[in-house]
């Protein structure tokens with residue numbers, strides 16, 4: 001059992017801000033855990049930042065399972081959360097349960113689904129069988145085609161109502177937290193006040209219970225970052241510089257240097273052995 005549990009996350013509401021970051025592989029999850037992040041999250045955004053897709057709609061359960069397994073191996077303290085990908089839970093409650101179980105068996109401590117009111121039955125069922133669930137409302141990227149792209153949510157009365165309805169349905173069904181993505185900050189504040197479960201914002205302002213960002217965005221290794229991202233590092237330029245130096249040193253013969261290889265001290269000994277080896281090869 002890891003130290004950060006869904007219960008601990010719930011208890012942080014109003015006391016301590018919750019920190020969450022995506023990670024898709026072993027080395028990044030190791031770093032996120034060691035940095036003291038509360039929730040290490042295998043997001044379906046991996047379709048975009050790892051696999052180069054234009055949206056998250058082509059992410060498969062297989063991909064989520066493989067990446068969740070790698071992340072789970074690394075994390076000792078944080079809560080490991082895995083996204084349910086598009087079409088893995090919408091068709092039926094049964095299918096949703098089966099797919100959630102696969103992510104749990106890959107090492108996740110909890111799963112996240114997009115939407116709320118539409119999936120109340122599924123959330124209730126998962127929670128009853130012991131699988132902690134995080135919801136997700138506001139901008140839900142799996143509705144990319146219908147929305148006609150990614151945009152700020154909560155500008156109309158109808159959208160505010162929909163976001164509130166989702167959050168309240170999730171609370172009722174037993175979800176332990178809800179992501180509020182790219183909503184006007186006032187809407188996020190209202191939702192945070194209206195529900196007893198923690199709200200975790202992304203692009204939704206400061207009046208929420210926690211924040212989540214995508215690994216590649218905050219570290220500066222993804223070119224199409226959403227407008228709400230703060231870059232905490234510019235790893236792209238650091239990585240490029242290192243690769244250019246490597247290339248240059250191989251071309252010029254500077255790498256590998258003495259400390260990077262091993263040679264015979266006794267060259268005559270090597271000559272003898274090499275000659276014998278070549279002869280043995282001839283005999284066969």
Ligand SMILES: Nc1nc(=O)c2c([nH]1)NC[C@@H]1CN(c3ccc(C(=O)N[C@@H](CCC(=O)O)C(=O)O)cc3)CN21
Nearest residue numbers: 045048049141149150151152182214217222225226227
């Ligand atoms: N790398 C990455 N970071 C994210 O935060 C993220 C993903 N990918 N993929 C899934 C969703 C999609 N998100 C996004 C992506 C783009 C905008 C964005 O750029 N909005 C622009 C205009 C978009 C358009 O051209 O239609 C804006 O100015 O509102 C917002 C949220 C957040 N999520």
Ligand SMILES: CC(C)C(=O)C(=O)O
Nearest residue numbers: 022043044045083179
């Ligand atoms: C944007 C966050 C919340 C997400 O769902 C993801 O990274 O997949």
Ligand SMILES: [Mg+2]
Nearest residue numbers: 043044045083
């Ligand atoms: Mg997602």
